[in-house]
Amino acid sequence: MGFLSGLFHSRDKPTNSTNGSSYRFLFGGSNSDKAVNERSAMQMTxxxxxxxxxSGSIAGxxxxxxxxxxxxSKEKAIKHPLYRLIHDEPNPEMTYFVFRETLMTHLF
Incomplete structure (x- = not known):
């Protein structure tokens, strides 16, 4: 009878995740007591x-x-020192696409 009586008792009432400090409500607290930061979030597929x-869409x-x-009126400033950095390549190791994709990834 112990098994059957356990099936028919009431469950615990769920907690409201908005209870607690307003900081947790505004900035997304977690009930799992696990810290969620940029590194742990990026490990999720x-x-x-x-x-x-x-980031790839914006970089393109x-x-x-x-x-x-x-x-x-406006015209392209091809001789401006920043033109090569922004339009062509920031350094010999990276293309402009890879550079901007990396910037956007770090921004998100």
């Missing part, structure tokens, strides 16, 4: 895949350096 897709967008002309 889902988070890593989402960040990779977003064209970026140019512009300057204003005397007439008030």
């Amino acid at each position: 889902t988070v890593y895949a989402c960040v990779r897709i977003l 967008l064209p970026v140019h350096v512009y300057k204003y002309t005397d007439s008030g």
